[in-house]
Amino acid sequence: MIPFIHKVLKFCGKYAVRIRIAFVFSFIKAMMIKAPVVLGFIAIPHFVNGTMTGTFCLRLAFGMAASVAVQIICTHVANRLQSGTGYLVMTDKRLQLGEHLRRLPMGYFNAGNIGKISSVLSSDMVFLEENGMIVLADIMSYLFSEIIMIVMLFCLDIRLGLVALVVLSAIMAITKAMRKSTIEDSSIMREQSENLTEAVLGFAEGIGTIKSYNMLGEKSQELTENFQKSCDANIAFEQHQTGWNRYLHSLYGIGSAAILLCAVALNAGNALATIMTVGMMLFVFDTFQPIKQYNGDAARLTIMGKCIDRINEVMEEPELPDTGKKSIPEAGSAPEIEFRHVSFGYGEKEVLHDISFQEPRGAMYALVGPSGGGKTTTANLLTRFWDVKQGQVLVRGVDIREVPLGNLMDHLSMVFQEVYLFRDTIYNNIAMGRPDATREEVIEAAKKARCYDFVMALPDGFDTVVGEGGTSLSGGERQRISIARCILKDAPIVILDEATANVDADNESYIQEAISELCRGKTLLVIAHRLNTIAGASRILVIADGRIVQEGTHSELMAEEGIYRRFVTARAGGQGWNRRKAG
Numbered sequence: 001m002i003p004f005i006h007k008v009l010k011f012c013g014k015y016a017v018r019i020r021i022a023f024v025f026s027f028i029k030a031m032m033i034k035a036p037v038v039l040g041f042i043a044i045p046h047f048v049n050g051t052m053t054g055t056f057c058l059r060l061a062f063g064m065a066a067s068v069a070v071q072i073i074c075t076h077v078a079n080r081l082q083s084g085t086g087y088l089v090m091t092d093k094r095l096q097l098g099e100h101l102r103r104l105p106m107g108y109f110n111a112g113n114i115g116k117i118s119s120v121l122s123s124d125m126v127f128l129e130e131n132g133m134i135v136l137a138d139i140m141s142y143l144f145s146e147i148i149m150i151v152m153l154f155c156l157d158i159r160l161g162l163v164a165l166v167v168l169s170a171i172m173a174i175t176k177a178m179r180k181s182t183i184e185d186s187s188i189m190r191e192q193s194e195n196l197t198e199a200v201l202g203f204a205e206g207i208g209t210i211k212s213y214n215m216l217g218e219k220s221q222e223l224t225e226n227f228q229k230s231c232d233a234n235i236a237f238e239q240h241q242t243g244w245n246r247y248l249h250s251l252y253g254i255g256s257a258a259i260l261l262c263a264v265a266l267n268a269g270n271a272l273a274t275i276m277t278v279g280m281m282l283f284v285f286d287t288f289q290p291i292k293q294y295n296g297d298a299a300r301l302t303i304m305g306k307c308i309d310r311i312n313e314v315m316e317e318p319e320l321p322d323t324g325k326k327s328i329p330e331a332g333s334a335p336e337i338e339f340r341h342v343s344f345g346y347g348e349k350e351v352l353h354d355i356s357f358q359e360p361r362g363a364m365y366a367l368v369g370p371s372g373g374g375k376t377t378t379a380n381l382l383t384r385f386w387d388v389k390q391g392q393v394l395v396r397g398v399d400i401r402e403v404p405l406g407n408l409m410d411h412l413s414m415v416f417q418e419v420y421l422f423r424d425t426i427y428n429n430i431a432m433g434r435p436d437a438t439r440e441e442v443i444e445a446a447k448k449a450r451c452y453d454f455v456m457a458l459p460d461g462f463d464t465v466v467g468e469g470g471t472s473l474s475g476g477e478r479q480r481i482s483i484a485r486c487i488l489k490d491a492p493i494v495i496l497d498e499a500t501a502n503v504d505a506d507n508e509s510y511i512q513e514a515i516s517e518l519c520r521g522k523t524l525l526v527i528a529h530r531l532n533t534i535a536g537a538s539r540i541l542v543i544a545d546g547r548i549v550q551e552g553t554h555s556e557l558m559a560e561e562g563i564y565r566r567f568v569t570a571r572a573g574g575q576g577w578n579r580r581k582a583g
């Protein structure tokens with residue numbers, strides 16, 4: 001219990017002091033709960049001996065009323081302090097977690113952790129917020145009450161206290177075993193909850209593909225199995241709890257009876273006054289009431305511990321180091337982008353080997369090559385989605401690990417193949433490129449990105465809310481909005497993963513115009529698929545199997561035998577980069 005309280009207090013950070021103060025109020029509350037028992041013991045002799053006076057009755061009544069009033073006040077203060085703390089702590093934790101997630105390498109999100117993050121952010125945090133701290137308040141008052149009960153028994157007769165202590169030890173031993181089983185069960189439950197979240201997200205995200213491949217039955221089956229497993233895990237948890245509770249309830253009864261028996265035996269041996277024995281009879285069955293209530297909440301306490309562990313686990317994931325102190329200088333003689341002997345692998349296996357190139361300011365370099373060759377990976381290293389394993393990536397002569405991420409991002413704009421729009425207005429989706437931009441600037445960017453006309457044709461114009469992921473717009477429209485965002489940002493370096501499919505001819509020409517606007521006066525690194533783009537590049541880097549296998553202008557590369565010429569010839573014949581192996 002002590003390590004658990006410690007864990008909670010540590011988790012609460014600066015709010016721990018509120019919890020500590022709440023414990024004091026819980027303690028006073030516990031004493032007040034037991035005050036009627038004490039008053040009862042004081043009253044019984046007067047009642048039996050006939051010395052009960054009106055004044056004494058009044059004092060008793062006042063004592064009772066005062067204890068109830070103090071109890072109410074303490075409950076209120078303790079609850080306020082603790083439940084309020086729950087919300088404050090979780091607000092801070094959410095912000096901290098958001099900040100932390102922002103700094104994690106992209107690899108963390110790719111490695112199947114989405115279910116975990118969703119479940120931590122939703123169920124775990126909400127559980128702690130709504131239940132956690134209140135449970136803590138109750139648990140503390142139960143524990144204090146139990147201690148007071150045992151101390152009272154010791155005061156009556158040391159032997160009574162000892163019997164109670166023995167029973168309490170047995171209860172605590174069972175509670176410990178129960179906790180162990182609860183921890184195991186709740187781990188399974190949480191793990192299953194993660195699997196379920198992942199399955200539901202996967203199903204929702206892939207519904208289009210699932211339907212088009214007529215896999216609705218198969219995938220629904222998978223989802224149903226996950227629901228069933230969650231249901232089984234929850235039922236197993238409850239069943240195990242019931243088993244343990246049976247033993248505990250038997251012990252509460254047997255324990256109270258043992259104390260009573262001991263009191264009667266002591267009375268028979270004249271060691272305990274009859275009046276006290278009668279008093280005992282009235283209250284003995286309350287002896288283990290607090291620990292009973294404590295155990296009733298113990299399962300929630302265990303889940304709370306697990307929630308804290310899982311939040312801590314995510315918080316402890318190592319962040320992408322962002323300790324750079326330098327800043328990217330004004331454009332000068334140094335190349336705008338430079339890769340120096342860069343090698344990289346997502347895991348153990350190296351996928352980029354010794355990549356080196358220098359791109360001057362204002363140039364447009366095209367990365368081309370077969371699928372899986374390493375083009376996207378190369379672009380991702382420039383954005384620090386991952387860090388290189390060997391070598392250096394430099395912007396204007398500065399290693400990008402030596403500048404703060406924010407400073408690097410100020411210099412980069414990215415247009416991805418897959419555009420993500422937030423469930424927000426079109427205006428806000430564009431304005432996030434530069435949050436301090438004026439409305440005129442946002443609209444100007446939209447015009448340059450050829451968005452203006454189609455946006456104005458929407459019912460609410462720029463205030464139209466797009467669906468999550470931008471689903472209510474066509475692929476080409478989404479792409480143009482993302483380009484408007486980049487135009488507004490106006491970063492000097494643009495990384496462009498050229499869209500290949502799903503765009504009709506009209507949209508394609510609009511996108512081309514939008515891209516030309518975006519790229520005006522910028523340094524460009526394009527993952528290029530279209531011959532037009534490629535031929536217009538100032539330099540082409542052919543990447544295959546993680547290496548730059550050819551390099552030069554379009555005409556230079558066409559003049560030599562190699563993968564590039566074969567690609568262009570094949571492209572003219574209607575094929576693409578369909579061979580993974582370099583020639």
Ligand SMILES: Nc1ncnc2c1ncn2[C@@H]1O[C@H](COP(=O)(O)OP(=O)(O)OP(=O)(O)O)[C@@H](O)[C@H]1O
Binds near residue numbers: 347351374377
């Ligand atoms: N997140 C990832 N985790 C592990 N391996 C990855 C990851 N992303 C890419 N790879 C692997 O790295 C290699 C290079 O992939 P990359 O995506 O850079 O190729 P690409 O040239 O962009 O291909 P495409 O033209 O199909 O987009 C491939 O072998 C790929 O399987």
Ligand SMILES: [Mg+2]
Binds near residue numbers: 377
């Ligand atoms: Mg790619």
